[in-house]
Amino acid sequence: MIPLGPGVLILAIIALLQNKQYKVLWGLTIVFTLINIIYFPVYFLPTNTSFxxxxxxxxxxxxxxxxxxxxxxxxxxxxxxxxxxxxxxxSKTMVEGNNN
Known part of the structure; x- marks a missing residue:
């Protein structure tokens, strides 16, 4: 969890910075990923430790x-x-690239 979640978050932020045309989709990706990451230290780490x-x-x-x-x-x-x-x-970026 530790390397994968933040790694995906960093890649999504890089993608947002490089592809601002689809900033809503990349923004949602970032928000969903960040929420997913937050679950680990807030709930899963202490709970799994208690088990x-x-x-x-x-x-x-x-x-x-x-x-x-x-x-x-x-x-x-x-x-x-x-x-x-x-x-x-x-996929939208690839379609756009093929149309140019």
């Missing part, structure tokens, strides 16, 4: 796993959104 260190109360494990799964699906949604918007920006 690994066995510091979570046994009675809370079931509910926390449900929360974990819910947040995981949210991250999948944002990652998918970033993927779709970046593909749209790239």
């Amino acid at each position: 690994a260190d066995q510091t979570i109360e046994v009675s809370a494990v079931s509910e926390e796993l449900n929360n974990w799964l819910s947040y995981h699906w949210q991250r999948i949604f944002f990652a998918s959104g970033a993927l779709v918007t970046s593909i749209l920006a790239i």
Whole structure:
């Protein structure tokens, strides 16, 4: 997670700076990626650590796993959104390049 998320974010920012014509799509890609990244230090890192260190109360494990799964699906949604918007920006750029 650590190298991939920020790496994708940096590439999306570079793409935005080089291709301002599709700034809305690249902007959405950046926002979706940033939201996805934020989930890790805010929720997943401490929660996964509590599981690994066995510091979570046994009675809370079931509910926390449900929360974990819910947040995981949210991250999948944002990652998918970033993927779709970046593909749209790239494909529009390629079509435009072929028309010139």
